[in-house]
Amino acid sequence: MKAAYEHVDFGHDCSIRVYHRRLRRIPFEWHHHPEFELTLTMNSQGKRYIGDSVASYGADDLVLVPPNLPHTWASNRSIDDAEPEVAIVIWFDGAWVRRLADVCPEYNGLCDLLRRAACGLAFEDGAGTRMREHIERLLSDKPRVRLQAALDVLDFLSELPATPLASPSGFDARTGTPTGHEPEQINRVLALIETQFSRPLRLSTLARASGLSERSLTRHFTQHLGESVGRYITRVRIGHACRMLTDTQTPISVIATRSGFPNVANFNRQFKASKNMTPLEFRQQFAGARSAEEESAARLTERSPSLQRLEKRRVKVEA
Structure with missing residues (x-):
């Protein structure tokens, strides 16, 4: 929708x-x-x-x-x-x-x-x-x-x-992108995550992009974002999946792949841990709310x- x-x-x-x-x-x-x-x-x-x-x-x-x-x-x-x-x-x-x-x-x-x-x-x-x-x-x-x-x-x-x-996600091209308030090294990492989240992202690759060691990147990332690199990447991926679940009728297996999850089982598990519901239940919430609104629109x-x-x-x- x-x-x-x-x-x-x-x-x-x-x-x-x-x-x-x-x-x-x-x-x-x-x-x-x-x-x-x-x-x-x-x-x-x-x-x-x-x-x-x-x-x-x-x-x-x-x-x-x-x-x-x-x-x-x-x-x-x-x-x-x-x-x-x-x-x-x-x-x-x-x-x-x-x-x-x-x-x-x-x-x-x-x-x-x-x-x-x-x-x-x-x-x-x-x-x-x-x-x-x-x-x-x-x-x-x-x-x-x-x-x-x-x-x-x-x-x-x-x-x-x-x-x-x-979640920082694909709902808006600017949501989850660098804000200018983080150090430039972190901005480069955020930009890379935003554009490459559908692919495997290794800490070593992100560290090279930032010009920091893996240990320094981990420390600075947690300091400025309040969460680990891995947790942030998962939230970006789930945010992108949520956009597809609400905006499209794309099969959930395809959404999992396009959002960077290795398989549907992993996607379902991580999605439920984040949202306390399955991807299908999430999609149905929006569809159900929309139907209720259309029924009451005349009033x-x-x-x-x-x-x-x-x-x-x-x-x-x-x-």
Whole structure:
């Protein structure tokens, strides 16, 4: 299932876009866009899909999604059935945030936040409640007030722990590639892994590409990436497999080969260890969520006026 492209219209006088979405049920809408997205979901429970991450979510779920990473939420019930489900969505371009941090050291933490969000971040319990305190300003009719509120939210989030979500994978050509924040030797290794993950990758080959000894590469890689070289390669391969499982009907045996696994048994074993489900179950989750969304589409008429879906087979309905 290909992710639909969403166009976010900021308007000529705004550097962020805030959307107050209110629905009876949040539908499955697998999509991507080139902006960062911070979403606070309230009065809703269901499944959250961020890249290849599939997880349950509940009250005050707060997630930061990086550019071009496919994502969606799909609710199965409201916490208070008498009230609508609500999402407060903030879209912004990371380029101006990084420039702001360059000239204003008070915002240095924002660069680290965007770097940490390369695979998506789910913030700890309590972060969504803190963001609630800023909702009135985020929904102000004055662009400057909304901008300041968004900066305040991003600033306090930069100091909070959060859980990475998606694997570094083929969902976006830039996800999992060098960020410029790692030493150049590590960048060369990451680039090689990103382009050659479907082939056998020996530590000796990666060490030669980095110009480091195998021992030094292992130490520096763990220091900067937080995991071993082998674990990182496996996550890249599984991420690529997840993209093929959601975007295509390619047989699982072929996906295993194209993702760099020596055989289907090894692929199934490592996939289940990573995702707590088999590749077939993973594919069926997306197919099942899509079917449920199509059945309920007639009842879901609210759409963001700032999002224009470029998908011929769906009808766009403005809120």
